[in-house]
Amino acid sequence: MADGTGDLGGRIVKSLLHNGAHVRVIVMLDADSAKVERLYQLGVEVVHADMTDVASVTKACIGVSCVVSALQGLRDVTVNIQSVLL
Numbered sequence: 001m002a003d004g005t006g007d008l009g010g011r012i013v014k015s016l017l018h019n020g021a022h023v024r025v026i027v028m029l030d031a032d033s034a035k036v037e038r039l040y041q042l043g044v045e046v047v048h049a050d051m052t053d054v055a056s057v058t059k060a061c062i063g064v065s066c067v068v069s070a071l072q073g074l075r076d077v078t079v080n081i082q083s084v085l086l
Contacts, residue, residue, distance in 0.1 A: 001025045002069040005035035009070030026060045051081045
């Protein structure tokens with residue numbers, strides 16, 4: 001999952017966990033540490049990655065079978081970062 005630190009991402013993470021999925025959340029390098037800690041407390045695997053770097057995102061996605069993106073923002077996020085993720 002790309003960015004499970006916000007409200008939408010948190011809801012998706014909880015739903016996936018509730019349905020028995022193993023969840024890995026890719027968080028940005030500058031993610032709020034309190035929000036990241038909440039993810040750890042939920043029992044998800046947290047991977048920090050430079051979301052502007054294809055190699056960093058590729059490494060974070062090794063072994064996953066599905067990526068869900070909850071990234072939100074303006075053009076820099078919805079176009080630029082989502083393009084790297086794709």
